[in-house]
Amino acid sequence: MxxxxxxxxxxxxxxxxxxxxxxxxxxxxxxxxxxxxxxxxxxxxxxxxxxxIDVPFLRNFASRIPERAGIWPPLVGTLWLMGLVTLFSFPVGVGAAIYLEEFAPKNRITSVIETNIANLAAVPSIIYGLLGLAVFYRALEMGRSLLTGALTLTLLVLPVIIISSREALRAVPRSHRLGAMALGATKLEAVYKTVLPSAVPGIMTGTILGLSRAIGETAPLLVAGAAAFVAFTPDNLLDAYSALPVQIFDWVRRPQPEFQALAAAAILVLLGVLLTMNSIAILIRNRYDRKTR
Amino acid sequence: MNVMTQRPNVLAPDLEDLVNEHETSVFEVRDLTASYGATPAIENVSLDIFDKKITAVIGPSGCGKSTFIRCFNRMNDLVAGAHVGGKIFYRGEDLYAEDVDAVEVRRRIGMVFQQPNPFPKSIYDNVAFGLRVNRMTDHLDDRVEKALQDAALWDEVKRKIKDPASALSGGQQQRLCIARALATNPDVLLMDEPCSALDPIATTKIEDLMHELKADYTIVIVTHNMQQAARVSDLTAFFSVEGSAETDRSPRGVLVEYDTTEQIFTAPNDRRTEDYITGRFG
Amino acid sequence: MQATATRTGLRSQRKRPVQRLVRVALFLCAGLSVMVTGGIIYALAADTISFFKDVEPASFFLSADWAPQSGDFGVLELVFGTAIISLGAMLVAGPLGVATAIYLSEYANPRVRKVIKPILEVLAGVPTVVFGYFALNFVTPSLLRAVYPGCGIFNWASAAIVVGLFILPTVASLSEDAMRSVPTSLRHGAYGLGASKLRVSARVVAPAALSGIVAAIILGMSRAVGETMAVAIAAGATPQIAVNPCESIQTMTAYIVQVAGGEASTGSIQYGSIFALGSTLFLITLALNYVSIRFVKRFREAY
Structure with a gap:
């Protein structure tokens, strides 16, 4: 015992x-x-x-003298990119997700599209830069323009937006679709009156997270022709532009400690932008969570 | 009724009596077969569903009861690979004819599902959903109130009509789903095991409700609960599973017997029906 | 017959042209992705082909002397750079990522997990140019030089470390997913036999999730291969086969950025070389992803 x-x-x-x-x-x-x-x-x-970080730093243009250097043009460029990429990628990405999740028949074409999107999501970002360089910059003669950069980043985030939107759509119970259609809703009505409202928070969060990744990208912009020195802020789509990550890269490469400090400051601003975007995503998620539950 | 003569008459002799007795058939099902891909679900089902009656569909699980009633509002169209053969005539018209629109069908034939499935919207918006979809938005408030009253839910929710439907209890949610289906004045109400997720008290309320609804609607209810079928229905169809791996025919649901509920539960003609209702099987 | 048809009105439907139109529009959105792939292949292939008209493929793929100014395009030096960075990064992210995954999946209580996972996601969301800054201003001066004071400011060790940190969340999160999808019954079975937590994690969960973990590591590897900015900043721009971790090297991606960021004229051999490198990179990552997907599928079949 x-x-x-x-x-x-x-x-x-x-x-x-x-x-x-x-x-x-x-x-x-x-x-x-x-x-x-x-x-x-x-x-x-x-x-x-x-x-x-002070007001002159935010409002000044690039300069060879560290004390006078600022991030105004790249900051404006980044905000432009953010707006344009959202405008281009959101409708197309969500549309593709709705098609694949709600309408696509189970056939070869669909499975080719699906495999293709999964593969695109894994392509290194610099390859999208080469795509932008060859197609938008050269073949379509958009040059070193804001439009070239925005389209390049759009193609880069599309797979991310499609994949996360599909997940959000899939999370809506099938019984909602059936319930709507049993009441005589067409498939389209069922999708935009019951499925989409429930999926919006998920779609928004996924999209914003995808966009925030795009905004931090440097390589594709560099390859597709973003400039480190721009003497003006862009005011139309075909203007040359800079962006925060590109500016950071330019400063980081310089050996002087003053420029390293400027790079650090610009990084803080960039992280601030990303943090704002992520907070918005979280806010949306929480707000809808309360509303629907 | 010259229409009748144009359709194949395959009813069993005792059902002929039923046809004559009740006169109006809402649905005439003839040799109905349904399958999912290569898997058969039901085979050669023929029966009539009569106007302003409650018809119960009972049988062991896997006998294709749900598949069967989903043929009436063409919900099976939504399942990839589903195939429906044979004929269903709805008030004389072939439901599966080339030019019949499934969406139009569902606007006339409402459905209530096994799990209450209110949309994540307010109580009001849930009931208004079908009305809006069908562009019946005149006097919307009145129609919503009427539907909730018909579903015996109005008194419980009239003070919180803008609250989310998810805040209701399971039984209330199911009655909301009934109200939602009633709002558009359907001709027929299909109920697919509407009480299987509910407690006994909520179940009683729904059964009482069905008795009231019978005055205005034709109801088809699938239930695994024989007592429920006996309590609520006028007619009962008993389905069973036939074929198995040993007989090298994959199992499929077949209609064994269809008669008045009284007949089925007191003096069934078929041995299999008797075994089932006396609990020797299933 | 006519009368009944009107009464039921099953045919009186609108043709729903809007529905059809929307469906086509949505299909085009989805189909665009195929065009993107087409675009990538077109963009890479056209210039790669013209590049190989000027440079022997054999001297490109089989020689280790990358000196574009003097016309030498031996890619192996850059491939070495890419490989050593990826392997180094894997040395960091592999053990740490898998250990993190085991901790989160088997040891941590749900509240701790809920705090740690989002923080790791933040790490994954830090732009890679920031990791470059980190390598230059912390990893090399404060870590590497503490061990070996003679370390050059541009060295591949620091690049490998920050790339490792960058892919750590990917490896950790995918491995954790794999371990968490191992059925609880398997764990309970082992606990029921008196196994300790360590035994269960190491002998039951990890082997069962192995192909999922391998897939995570390969996917992390593919990220590391395609990673550009941290490497371009931290590892310098010296194409060479340098085994010493304190020396500078150059990767394929870093070279592409160097050339594209400068002013190589369109149509020059140097310009063509970045597309040849792009194609090589594209094929390598595609192969790695394919292998990773195969492992994931094997894992899915098991459960």
Whole structure:
């Protein structure tokens, strides 16, 4: 009897206990590395850049003299890109998602489109830059314009928007569609009166997250002809432009510590833009969650 | 009724009596077969659904009851690979004729599902949904109120009509779905196990409601609950599964017996019906 | 007959031209993606073909001397750069990512998981140009030079580390998905036999989720291969086969950015070379993704 009782005690198998502990500590430690890296990254950027941000920095144009350099043209360029990419990619992406999720017949064409989108999502962003360079810049003669950049980024985010919108549509119970159609709604009516309203928060969050990734992209813009130095802010689609990540890249490459600090400041502004977008996404999600539940 | 003569007459002799007795058939089902891809669901079903009567469809699971009533409003069209053969005449007209529009069919033949499925909208908007879709938006408030009254839900919700439907209890949600279906003045109401997700009290309320609705609507109800069929229906159709792996025919649902509910539950003609209702099977 | 037809009115429907129109419009939206792929292939192929008219394919693929100014296009030096960065990044992200996944899936309680996962997503959302800055201003001066003070400011170790951090969330999150979809019954079965948490994680869950984990790692690899900015900033621009992690190298992507950002004239061999590199890159990532999808499918079949 006594031996059975003691064998249930914790210290009965010290070695196993110990290895349990060691592994658990290792796993927690590994998880913390990722979190710690993010914190250190943010602190590094903030310590160097926070002091640089003031109104002249936001309103000035690029300059070879660090004290006079500012980010006004790239900031405006990034906001332009954001608007244009949203305008182009949102309707097409959501439309494609609705087609594939609600209307597409199960046939070869559909499966080709689906495989194709999955593959596009995995194509490196720089390849989209080459696409923009060859097609928009050269073949369609749009040059180093805002339009070239916006279309390039649009193609880049389309797969992301399509995939996340499809997930949002799929999350709407099938019984809503059937219920609507049993009441005599056409398929289209069922989709835009019951399915879409329920899927909007998911679609919006997915789209905004996709867009925020596009806004942080540098390589495709560089390859498709964004400029680091622009002496004016763009005011039409065919103007040359710069964008925050491009400006950051230009400064990071310079050895002088002053330019590194400017890069850090510009990074903070870029992260601020991204943070705003993500907050909007979260806000939308929470608001709709309360409304529908 | 010269229309009758144009259609194949395949009713069993005892059903002929029923036809004569009740006169108006809303649906005439002739040799109906339905399958999903290569899998058959029901085969060679023939029966009539009579006006202003409640017809119950009972049988063991897998016998194709749900598939069967989904043929009446062409909901099976929405399932990829579903195929319907044979004929269904709705008030004399072939439901599956080339130029018949499934959407128009569903506007006349309402349906209530197994799980209450209110839209994530307000109570009011749920009832108004079908009205708006069918462009019956004159006197919208009155129509919504009327439908809720018909579904015996008005008194419970009249003070919170703009509240989300999801806040209602399961039984209330199901009555809301009935109100939603009634709002557009359908001719027929199809109910696919409407009480299987509800508690006994909510079930009683729905059954009471069905008795009232019978005055104005033709109702077809699928139920796995034999007591319910006995309580609410005028006529009962018993489906069973036939064929199995051993007989190298894949199992499919067949109509075993169709008669007045009283007859089915007191003196069934078919051995299989008797076994089922006495609990020896299924 | 006529009378009944009118009464039921089943045929009195509108033809619904709007529905048809919308459907076609939606189809075109979906079909656009195929055109994008067509565009990519066209964009890459046209200039790649003309490039190979000037440069022997054999001397491109089989030689390790990349000096475009003197007309040498031996891609192996750049391939080495890409490979060493990807492998280095995998060395960081593989163990850390899988460990994070095991922790989140098997050890962490739901509340902790709910906090940690979004933070990791933020890490994945940081623009890669920022990781470049991080490599230059923290990883090299504060980490690498603490170990080896002679480390050059441009070196492939720092690039590999930040790329590893960049793909860490991808590896962690996909591996976690794979582990969480291992049925609980399997875990309970093992616990019921008296297995410890460690045993269950290492001997039951991880092997069952193995192909999912492999898929996650390969996908992370493909991200690393295509990663551009962090590498272009941190690893410098020296095409060479350098085993020393403190030396500068150049990857295929970094070279593309260098040329496209400069003013190589359209139609020059150098200009063509970036498309040849693009094609190579495209095929490599396509192959990696294909392999990854195969692993995912195998995993799906198992469960």
């Amino acid at each position: 006594a031996t059975v009782a003691t064998s249930l005690r914790r210290h009965s198998n010290v070695r196993e206990q110990l290895s349990e502990r060691v592994v658990a500590v290792f796993l927690v430690g590994a998880t913390l590395v990722g979190l710690l890296a993010l914190v250190v990254l943010l602190v590094t950027v903030a310590r160097s850049g926070a002091g640089q």
